[in-house]
Amino acid sequence: MKTNVTLKLDADLLREARVVAAEEGRSISSLLTDRLEAIVRERKAFDRARRRALARLREGLDLQWTPPRSRDELQSCK
DSSP states (O other), rough: OOOOEEEEEEOHHHHHHHHHHHHHOOHHHHHHHHHHHHHHHHHHHHHHHHHHHHHHHHHOOOOOOOOOOOHHHHHTTT
16 A cells, blocks of 8 residues: 655755656656665664674674683693
8 A cells, every 4th residue: 555745855855856866767756765665674684683693692602712720721821
């Protein structure tokens, strides 16, 4: 379902948008629709990536490191 939206744009911006749309053989509506869809896609992709990164941080990374058992062992690592 499509819904109409009313925008208030600066006259100069509207004039430039009409030029861009005409150069691309499209309507201002299709230009805005494509840009809004891209913004939403980017936001969703960012949110998914953020959730994955946070999950990895919570899990941690196994470096298979064990602390030295004694001071002598620590000094021998130098």
